[in-house]
Structures are given as structure tokens and as C-alpha cells.
Amino acid sequence: MTDRGFAAPKYYGVKEDLRRLALEAGPEASLPTERALAVRYGTSRTTIRQAIAELVAEGVLHRTQGKGTFVAREHRAYVRQRTSFTDDARAQGLGISSIILGIDHPEADEHLAGQLRVVPGTGLTRVERVRLIDEEPLAHEVAHLPGTLTDLGRILEQDGSLYAALASHYGRRVAEVEDTVETAIAGPADAGLLAIETGSPLLLIHRLGLDESGSPVEWTRSVFRGDRFRFFARTYR
Amino acid sequence: MTDRGFAAPKYYGVKEDLRRLALEAGPEASLPTERALAVRYGTSRTTIRQAIAELVAEGVLHRTQGKGTFVAREHRAYVRQRTSFTDDARAQGLGISSIILGIDHPEADEHLAGQLRVVPGTGLTRVERVRLIDEEPLAHEVAHLPGTLTDLGRILEQDGSLYAALASHYGRRVAEVEDTVETAIAGPADAGLLAIETGSPLLLIHRLGLDESGSPVEWTRSVFRGDRFRFFARTYR
DNA sequence: TCAATAGATTGGCTTAGACCAATCTGGGGA
DNA sequence: TCCCCAGATTGGTCTAAGCCAATCTATTGA
Numbered sequence: 338m339t340d341r342g343f344a345a346p347k348y349y350g351v352k353e354d355l356r357r358l359a360l361e362a363g364p365e366a367s368l369p370t371e372r373a374l375a376v377r378y379g380t381s382r383t384t385i386r387q388a389i390a391e392l393v394a395e396g397v398l399h400r401t402q403g404k405g406t407f408v409a410r411e412h413r414a415y416v417r418q419r420t421s422f423t424d425d426a427r428a429q430g431l432g433i434s435s436i437i438l439g440i441d442h443p444e445a446d447e448h449l450a451g452q453l454r455v456v457p458g459t460g461l462t463r464v465e466r467v468r469l470i471d472e473e474p475l476a477h478e479v480a481h482l483p484g485t486l487t488d489l490g491r492i493l494e495q496d497g498s499l500y501a502a503l504a505s506h507y508g509r510r511v512a513e514v515e516d517t518v519e520t521a522i523a524g525p526a527d528a529g530l531l532a533i534e535t536g537s538p539l540l541l542i543h544r545l546g547l548d549e550s551g552s553p554v555e556w557t558r559s560v561f562r563g564d565r566f567r568f569f570a571r572t573y574r
Numbered sequence: 575m576t577d578r579g580f581a582a583p584k585y586y587g588v589k590e591d592l593r594r595l596a597l598e599a600g601p602e603a604s605l606p607t608e609r610a611l612a613v614r615y616g617t618s619r620t621t622i623r624q625a626i627a628e629l630v631a632e633g634v635l636h637r638t639q640g641k642g643t644f645v646a647r648e649h650r651a652y653v654r655q656r657t658s659f660t661d662d663a664r665a666q667g668l669g670i671s672s673i674i675l676g677i678d679h680p681e682a683d684e685h686l687a688g689q690l691r692v693v694p695g696t697g698l699t700r701v702e703r704v705r706l707i708d709e710e711p712l713a714h715e716v717a718h719l720p721g722t723l724t725d726l727g728r729i730l731e732q733d734g735s736l737y738a739a740l741a742s743h744y745g746r747r748v749a750e751v752e753d754t755v756e757t758a759i760a761g762p763a764d765a766g767l768l769a770i771e772t773g774s775p776l777l778l779i780h781r782l783g784l785d786e787s788g789s790p791v792e793w794t795r796s797v798f799r800g801d802r803f804r805f806f807a808r809t810y811r
Numbered sequence: 812t813c814a815a816t817a818g819a820t821t822g823g824c825t826t827a828g829a830c831c832a833a834t835c836t837g838g839g840g841a
Numbered sequence: 842t843c844c845c846c847a848g849a850t851t852g853g854t855c856t857a858a859g860c861c862a863a864t865c866t867a868t869t870g871a
Contacts, residue, residue: 381856383855383856387855391759396774402863404821440821516805519804519808520775520800522632539757567755568805619827637832638852641835821862824861825861827857828855832854833856834850835851838845838869
């Protein structure tokens with residue numbers, strides 16, 4: 338019931354062989370150069386690159402122009418949605434930090450107004466961050482909050498947790514969250530921010546945070562590196 | 575704060591242009607052949623294929639050998655985890671069905687025994703299915719249930735819902751589920767079952783279903799087509 | 812000793828061409 | 842009229858080769 342028989346192009350054989358080699362060699366081991374592999378497998382460099390490209394997309398390998406191709410570290414962060422990203426990661430003993438790319442105060446467009454249940458044109462606060470785990474990029478996140486929260490930047494300097502800042506300084510407690518999780522593919526912008534390759538798989542998560550009364554407190558779009566992150570949810574029926 | 579400036583290889587320009595064309599042309603419109611596009615853009619077929627490959631991975635296009643390349647239908651199914659897959663999809667008015675690939679009764683290995691909290695070697699029931707939505711493959715799912723449920727195959731013929739069958743025929747109600755969601759890349763086996771291309775992004779979901787007393791009722795591994803599925807979760811804090 | 816630089820190395824992108832495999836199409840035969 | 846098959850079409854895989862861009866290394870020179 339396991340083998341259903343599929344055609345096996347040459348690059349696929351190379352790919353599975355390289356996967357095996359990578360597992361044996363262990364994290365951060367360097368692979369032979371593409372040109373050397375082409376010779377070893379008696380194939381063209383193009384074919385080698387196709388095999389490597391898929392393994393990179395799967396998170397088995399990573400490569401850097403000028404340096405070489407390496408076995409990736411298995412390094413997934415589980416982040417429960419039950420509490421905030423910051424709290425969860427800390428509870429797991431992970432070194433977590435953020436880079437704030439910008440905070441500004443746009444007006445709500447049609448879509449955001451609908452999500453946050455405000456009138457279009459209402460002042461919002463937008464926080465764009467890159468979330469790091471053990472100093473390495475994990476996610477790119479853009480949060481929208483209703484209202485013009487002018488001191489938010491300074492507050493976040495102290496404690497990276499947006500939820501903690503909202504609760505302690507603005508009296509807004511997130512009591513319920515709705516998450517939508519889907520796949521996405523990294524474009525050049527995502528790839529640059531997250532230090533991954535164009536074409537790598539991402540988890541795209543939209544979150545609506547609500548307070549005790551069911552009023553929207555945040556609407557956030559996040560892209561997480563697919564090779565470093567798992568989403569965890571517990572639901573009672 | 576939007577344009578951060580990234581190098582733009584030729585294939586990327588072609589890719590974004592094709593994306594725009596695809597949106598304009600609408601679902602199921604056919605694109606020119608790769609050879610024709612190569613001429614139109616004054617580039618090689620290889621470059622065209624790289625652009626198309628990424629759009630296929632993103633779910634914007636799909637292609638079939640011998641037929642051509644087409645604009646994909648936007649056709650995502652939201653499935654809440656709150657209830658069962660079957661119930662949710664029906665509530666959304668989607669035509670859902672399953673193909674049962676096999677039902678057998680293996681013994682629990684180390685890992686399954688741990689998840690289902692039984693002694694290794696305990697008899698289990700394994701149900702392997704392809705879930706269809708509007709007659710098209712959406713997911714490949716392998717469920718493990720504790721105990722040897724010999725009539726399950728016949729019961730599932732009547733009503734596709736595993737949860738309903740467990741409740742009505744075996745008195746096992748799923749009261750709580752824990753889901754882990756991560757990305758994966760389709761290999762040839764997944765690609766064949768789901769009618770997608772090797773390398774397409776998938777959502778890999780592991781679910782542990784528990785009854786009222788917290789005892790495991792199912793442990794399931796599912797792969798969903800990334801271009802057709804969104805995972806939805808609501809959590810109270 | 813240390814910094815700057817030139818060259819070698821390695822992955823990134825592109826070309827031009829070839830053959831294979833799946834599909835479609837149109838004509839010929841029953 | 843209908844079916845089947847040969848040929849054309851289209852995407853799938855692979856080759857051989859070249860140049861570019863990022864990185865590393867070893868030499869040179871202050």
C-alpha cells in the first residue's frame with residue numbers, strides 16, 4: 338500500500354541520494370560544489386541544480402552564492418497560538434527578539450475597516466516587524482491596530498510583546514484570536530527579509546485579535562519561514 | 575516603506591508579467607505555449623519555464639503535458655477545525671467525497687503507541703483516504719484509531735464522516751483536537767494522489783483527537799493542497 | 812602587523828538545442 | 842457514422858556552455 342509506482346527522472350534519483358547524504362553528513366556539513374556533483378553523477382549542472390533546488394525548498398539544504406551548499410539545521414520552532422508569540426517562544430526557552438521596520442499611522446482602507454469594524458478613514462497604527470528566534474529571521478509581520486497609538490514604538494523597545502504592551506498601556510486585552518493559515522511562496526521581498534531563497538515555502542497567517550467584548554483589537558498578516566515554524570492549535574468542540 | 579529595492583532577474587520580470595496576464599485572462603484561460611512565450615519575450619524557453627514554475631508553485635497557473643498551461647481557478651476551501659472536515663465542508667455548500675485507498679489493522683509502533691497512549695503492539699485501525707472537494711483531490715489523509723474496528727469500511731461507505739462513524743457506531747466522541755500545521759513540498763507520491771506537480775507546496779497537518787476524558791481517539795496525518803485549502807482556528811485565551 | 816587588492820571559487824542566471832511523453836486532431840477505413 | 846491511428850502539438854527532462862555576482866584566499870604593500 339506504500340509503493341504506488343511513479344516514474345523516476347534522473348534529477349529525482351540525484352535528489353534522493355543527496356537527501357540521504359545530507360542526513361548522514363549532519364547539520365552545516367558542506368556539500369560538494371555543483372560542478373563536482375555534475376561530474377560525480379555523470380550529469381549536467383542543470384540537473385544537479387534542479388535536485389538541489391527542491392531540497393532547498395524542502396528545507397533540507399541551504400546555499401549561498403560564493404560560499405557553497407550546506408545541510409540545514411533542523412530547527413523548527415513550535416509556537417502555540419494559545420498565548421502570544423513572545424510568551425510562547427519564551428516558555429520554550431527560545432531567544433526571541435524583533436526588528437521594528439516601521440511604525441506609522443495610516444487611515445483605514447475598505448478592507449482594514451471591515452476587519453477591524455471601524456469606519457473607513459479611521460486612524461490606525463501599523464507596526465511592521467521582523468521576528469527573530471535565536472538571532473535568525475523567523476517571520477515578517479504587519480499588525481494593524483485601531484487608533485493612533487503614538488507611544489507604541491517606545492513601549493515596544495522595553496518589552497517586545499505587542500500583546501503585553503496593548504494590555505498594560507492601553508487597557509486592551511486580547512481574549513480571542515481567529516487564525517487563518519495557508520501556504521505562500523517567498524518572493525524577492527520576503528526572501529530578503531527572512532534570509533531565505535525566492536520560492537521557499539512560507540506559512541501565511543492572518544490573525545484577528547478580539548477583546549473580551551468581541552471588539553477587534555488587532556488585524557495582523559504574518560509570513561513565517563516554512564522550514565522553521567509549526568503552527569499549533571487546540572480546539573474544544 | 576514598501577519598496578526596499580531588490581535585484582530583478584529576467585525571469586522575474588516575465589513572471590510578474592505573466593501573473594498580470596493571468597489575472598486579466600481569468601480562470602481556465604490558456605496561456606501561449608512556452609515556445610511562443612520565449613519568442614515574445616525574446617528569451618530562452620528555460621527562462622520562461624522558471625517563471626511559469628514559480629507561478630505554478632504559487633497556484634496561479636497549472637499545466638499539463640500535451641495540453642498546455644492554464645490560469646488556475648481561485649478555489650480555496652476554508653475548513654474550520656471546530657468541527658469535522660466533512661461537516662464543515664458541507665456547511666459551506668461544497669460537494670465533498672472521499673476515496674478510501676485502504677483500511678487495515680496494523681500493530682502500534684513506538685511512535686503511534688506514544689501518540690495514542692497504548693502499549694506498542696496494540697491492534698490499530700488505519701484508514702487511508704483521498705478527500706475530494708467538487709470531485710477534485712484536496713487532501714491525502716491517513717488516520718490511526720486505537721482498536722480493531724472491523725466494520726469501519728462498510729460504515730464509511732454510508733456516511734463519509736469518520737467522526738460521525740466513530741460517534742454513532744463505536745461511542746467515541748471527539749471532544750478536543752490538537753492540530754500541528756506546517757509546510758511541506760509534494761513528492762511524486764503526493765503529486766500523483768493530489769493531481770498536482772512535484773514541488774508544489776502543501777499544508778501538512780497532524781491531528782490528535784481526544785474524547786471527553788482526554789483519551790486519544792485518533793491520530794491523523796494529512797497533506798492538503800496548498801492552493802486549495804486554508805486552515806482556520808479560533809482560540810480563547 | 813595589518814589592510815587593501817587581485818585572482819580563484821562557488822552559486823545564480825541565461826542560452827540554444829535535443830529528445831521524450833502526454834495529448835489533441837484530422838483523415839482513412841470498417 | 843463511428844472508431845482507430847498517424848502525425849502534430851505541447852509540456853517534461855536533459856545537455857553543454859557561458860557570463861555574472863558574491864565570497865573566500867593569498868599576495869602585496871604600507
